[in-house]
Amino acid sequence: MAKQAKLFDSKRPKSKDISWCPGCGNFGIRNELMDVLEEMQYTPKDIAVISGIGQAGKIPHYLNANGFHTLHGRSLPIATATKAVNPSLEVIAVGGDGDMFAEGGNHLLHAIKRNPNITVIVHNNQVYGLTKGQGSPTSMTGMKTTTQPWGVYDEPMNSIAMLISQGCSFVARAFVGHKDETKEIIKNAILHKGFSYVEIFQPCVTFNKINTYMWYKNNTYFLHEHDVTDKEQAMIKAFEKDPYPLGIFYINKEKPCFDNHLPPYKTNNTPLYKRQPNFDKIREKLNYRSF
Amino acid sequence: MATFNVVLGGAAGQGVNTTEEMLTKVLKQSGFHIFATKEYMSRVRGGINTTTIRISSEPLRSYSETIDILVPFTSGVINWCRERISESTVILGEENFRDEAGDDITFIPVNAEKMAKELGNKLFINTILSGLLCSLFKADKKILTKLVQTKFEDKGENLSQENSDAALEGYKEGEKICKEYNLAFDVDQDASVGETIVLNGAEAVSLGALNGGCNFVSFYPMSPATTVAVDLVNMAEEMEIIVEQFEDEIAAVNASIGAWFGGGRGFVTTSGGGFALMCEGMSLAGMAEIPLVIHLAQRPGPATGLPTRTAQGDLNLALYAGHGDFPRILFAPSNISEAYSLTTQSFDLADKYQIPVIILTDEYLVDTYYNVDRPNVSEKINHHIVEMDKKYKRYVLSESGISPRGVPGYGDGILIANGNEHDEYGDTTEEAGLTVAMQDKRMKKLDILKKETLQPRFCGNENYDVLLISWGSTFDTVKNIVERYNHKKLAMLHFSQIYPLADISAYLKRAETVIAVEQNMTGQFAELIQKELCFKIDKRILKYDGRQISEEFLEKELSEKGVL
Ligand SMILES: Cc1ncc(C[n+]2csc(CCOP(=O)(O)OP(=O)(O)O)c2C)c(N)n1
Numbered sequence: 001m002a003k004q005a006k007l008f009d010s011k012r013p014k015s016k017d018i019s020w021c022p023g024c025g026n027f028g029i030r031n032e033l034m035d036v037l038e039e040m041q042y043t044p045k046d047i048a049v050i051s052g053i054g055q056a057g058k059i060p061h062y063l064n065a066n067g068f069h070t071l072h073g074r075s076l077p078i079a080t081a082t083k084a085v086n087p088s089l090e091v092i093a094v095g096g097d098g099d100m101f102a103e104g105g106n107h108l109l110h111a112i113k114r115n116p117n118i119t120v121i122v123h124n125n126q127v128y129g130l131t132k133g134q135g136s137p138t139s140m141t142g143m144k145t146t147t148q149p150w151g152v153y154d155e156p157m158n159s160i161a162m163l164i165s166q167g168c169s170f171v172a173r174a175f176v177g178h179k180d181e182t183k184e185i186i187k188n189a190i191l192h193k194g195f196s197y198v199e200i201f202q203p204c205v206t207f208n209k210i211n212t213y214m215w216y217k218n219n220t221y222f223l224h225e226h227d228v229t230d231k232e233q234a235m236i237k238a239f240e241k242d243p244y245p246l247g248i249f250y251i252n253k254e255k256p257c258f259d260n261h262l263p264p265y266k267t268n269n270t271p272l273y274k275r276q277p278n279f280d281k282i283r284e285k286l287n288y289r290s291f
Numbered sequence: 292m293a294t295f296n297v298v299l300g301g302a303a304g305q306g307v308n309t310t311e312e313m314l315t316k317v318l319k320q321s322g323f324h325i326f327a328t329k330e331y332m333s334r335v336r337g338g339i340n341t342t343t344i345r346i347s348s349e350p351l352r353s354y355s356e357t358i359d360i361l362v363p364f365t366s367g368v369i370n371w372c373r374e375r376i377s378e379s380t381v382i383l384g385e386e387n388f389r390d391e392a393g394d395d396i397t398f399i400p401v402n403a404e405k406m407a408k409e410l411g412n413k414l415f416i417n418t419i420l421s422g423l424l425c426s427l428f429k430a431d432k433k434i435l436t437k438l439v440q441t442k443f444e445d446k447g448e449n450l451s452q453e454n455s456d457a458a459l460e461g462y463k464e465g466e467k468i469c470k471e472y473n474l475a476f477d478v479d480q481d482a483s484v485g486e487t488i489v490l491n492g493a494e495a496v497s498l499g500a501l502n503g504g505c506n507f508v509s510f511y512p513m514s515p516a517t518t519v520a521v522d523l524v525n526m527a528e529e530m531e532i533i534v535e536q537f538e539d540e541i542a543a544v545n546a547s548i549g550a551w552f553g554g555g556r557g558f559v560t561t562s563g564g565g566f567a568l569m570c571e572g573m574s575l576a577g578m579a580e581i582p583l584v585i586h587l588a589q590r591p592g593p594a595t596g597l598p599t600r601t602a603q604g605d606l607n608l609a610l611y612a613g614h615g616d617f618p619r620i621l622f623a624p625s626n627i628s629e630a631y632s633l634t635t636q637s638f639d640l641a642d643k644y645q646i647p648v649i650i651l652t653d654e655y656l657v658d659t660y661y662n663v664d665r666p667n668v669s670e671k672i673n674h675h676i677v678e679m680d681k682k683y684k685r686y687v688l689s690e691s692g693i694s695p696r697g698v699p700g701y702g703d704g705i706l707i708a709n710g711n712e713h714d715e716y717g718d719t720t721e722e723a724g725l726t727v728a729m730q731d732k733r734m735k736k737l738d739i740l741k742k743e744t745l746q747p748r749f750c751g752n753e754n755y756d757v758l759l760i761s762w763g764s765t766f767d768t769v770k771n772i773v774e775r776y777n778h779k780k781l782a783m784l785h786f787s788q789i790y791p792l793a794d795i796s797a798y799l800k801r802a803e804t805v806i807a808v809e810q811n812m813t814g815q816f817a818e819l820i821q822k823e824l825c826f827k828i829d830k831r832i833l834k835y836d837g838r839q840i841s842e843e844f845l846e847k848e849l850s851e852k853g854v855l
């Protein structure tokens with residue numbers, strides 16, 4: 001059967017030469033994302049994928065959608081602002097574990113609080129891929145890396161617990177190996193109004209010999225009969241490991257959303273690039289300053 | 292031209308500002324030209340802050356340290372101002388400050404505290420003093436009472452009336468003092484003052500930004516740049532713009548980049564330390580060719596430096612911020628009118644050339660206010676963007692270096708912006724040829740910018756021997772001195788655009804002596820001139836104590852250099 005061309009598959013010249021290692025978990029995430037967007041009936045012009053730097057961050061080059069490959073750690077403020085000035089766009093921020101938890105940690109913390117209506121996908125391979133195998137904030141204790149040759153001495157960061165504790169309005173974890181479930185989670189994240197956080201376990205076949213496809217398969221399970229509105233339960237689940245729970249941990253639909261408080265859209269939703277300033281008001285402001 | 296300097300000094304929280312506000316408003320409405328600048332300590336309570344108010348019959352915007360009338364609100368003020376006090380200074384203060392004044396100074400006791408108590412409220416003191424000072428200049432009594440009443444309107448009718456009475460008592464007291472001590476401060480009124488408006492530098496920058504179409508403001512608080520954010524946030528609802536305090540300056544600058552990417556017009560306001568954190572963002576804007584407008588209000592560094600004082604020490608930082616090579620524009624408004632117009636212009640230039648534009652002001656300019664002609668309001672802004680079709684490429688290797696910029700959602704095409712080196716589509720490349728072609732393309736824009744750069748302003752003697760080179764907020768002060776000493780064959784060239792630098796070689800060669808006048812330790816602008824124009828300026832007048840260059844300082848320095 002001939003493979004149907006995917007709408008979000010890029011045909012730009014450089015997109016054909018995908019620089020990820022064969023077998024890398026990033027391929028799966030890209031496929032799942034392309035499928036979800038098409039199934040949700042988006043067109044490429046509706047989407048803006050804003051990525052940081054890292055292997056995960058390369059994704060805009062392999063998608064047929066608006067993209068911005070930014071700086072290490074800085075995708076969230078950029079994505080927040082892009083959505084704020086252009087509200088009809090569906091904005092998806094993408095980055096690795098180093099990108100989001102280390103270099104961009106402060107932005108993640110504040111994106112939770114600000115709660116802009118964007119989705120963030122963290123490709124968590126528990127290692128620095130692009131820079132060739134240094135430990136990341138989520139590397140497992142004992143893991144030997146190029147820069148922790150004696151093994152990581154400290155405990156990995158519990159991002160899910162951190163997000164729930166700070167009241168992130170949508171918190172989920174997936175494993176790229178479970179295609180349908182991951183797609184479902186991404187879909188729900190996009191539909192959620194507020195800051196939707198999806199962390200995807202993504203094997204790095206080159207630099208992470210511990211957290212392999214098999215390891216993730218054996219060390220994860222899907223949450224069932226879990227009430228996503230119960231923060232306390234979600235928190236308890238967040239601390240579970242071996243096996244790690246997957247699925248949607250927590251949703252808070254009541255959390256005030258950044259985008260709902262923006263003055264330009266009190267009366268209409270026109271994106272800002274189609275507007276002119278209110279010059280009469282400026283004149284009024286100047287008159288007011290006649291002392 | 293008659294001009295007098297009134298200095299009010301007190302501890303933070305003592306109401307000096309209230310007196311200042313009432314006084315300047317009444318004087319302005321009475322038809323006097325007013326100018327006010329403050330110097331204050333980085334503390335919320337206590338310390339000593341002073342405001343210098345210049346009252347004149349013609350527009351006067353230079354900074355003078357001379358004190359004609361000093362009003363201390365607390366002990367210590369007289370000593371703090373000691374170097375600025377001369378035989379002609381009159382101190383108007385409570386009896387208990389007399390000792391601090393000493394014997395050689397004209398000290399006139401004012402019992403404002405006692406008067407306030409007698410009128411029934413200690414808080415009337417500021418209104419009494421306002422009235423008293425107004426009377427010295429024969430300001431309009433009716434304007435005074437009306438203004439005081441409006442000011443206290445929401446405090447209830449009684450309090451409003453009582454304050455107005457207190458102001459009149461103060462006015463009477465002032466008249467009495469003038470008679471008793473034979474004082475006269477005669478300044479002519481000027482009917483044209485009524486047409487003018489009063490702006491401080493921060494307001495000028497804020498309103499200029501709005502006039503430039505700014506609709507997304509991102510910042511992290513830092514003196515002296517915060518005032519601009521506060522001004523803008525207070526207008527946000529009405530102007531339908533977004534103003535957000537971000538978690539740090541890195542977020543602020545990147546958010547601004549995100550706003551421009553999404554089709555907004557972002558604006559960032561910060562000071563040296565914050566700007567230092569934005570360097571990588573500058574570089575991203577340079578590489579991804581995303582417009583950026585940053586207001587950098589300078590204060591003395593390094594590090595936290597002197598948070599509430601002034602400097603011109605961030606020129607090099609702004610000039611070199613960001614790794615790699617990319618074009619940029621640096622403006623340094625010379626005065627309040629330019630703070631407005633250049634900020635407006637920055638948005639158009641940033642958009643048109645897809646580059647960072649930095650507006651360098653400083654604490655002095657931001658905090659100073661005076662009456663100015665009503666600035667122009669634009670008719671329309673040009674969004675320099677294109678509707679994208681399916682074949683759209685973001686970084687077309689164009690002749691001019693400008694690749695038409697799309698916005699996500701505008702048209703049927705898509706765009707890829709990239710901080711990595713890229714091909715015409717925006718996808719990452721490491722090809723040597725393409726790398727060079729893209730770098731050259733971006734840098735070509737600098738050639739256009741050079742042609743369009745603002746020429747410096749020349750003032751003074753056409754047949755000059757001595758040429759002063761200055762930039763930014765010192766303009767009016769340097770100009771004042773140059774005009775005063777025109778007969779000494781003195782002239783100046785003043786820059787409001789720092790980069791790209793106008794070619795002034797011909798001016799420089801005609802001078803016997805060239806002196807750079809700057810508010811930093813090393814002469815950063817002189818160094819830039821040397822680098823760009825191969826002309827070394829040996830003589831420099833540099834002030835780096837956190838205080839603005841004054842007429843007196845400049846006179847002294849020029850005398851010491853044998854110019855005057
Ligand atoms: C400011 C800055 N510091 C460091 C780097 C180098 N760097 C690039 S990606 C990266 C870490 C990549 O790890 P991660 O974010 O987990 O992404 P992955 O490659 O694993 O997908 C680092 C340290 C950079 N590009 N910019």
Ligand code: SF4
Binds near residue numbers: 019026206
């Ligand atoms: S290094 Fe790891 S994360 Fe990067 S492409 Fe290869 S397998 Fe994937």
Ligand SMILES: [Mg+2]
Binds near residue numbers: 126136
């Ligand atoms: Mg990683």
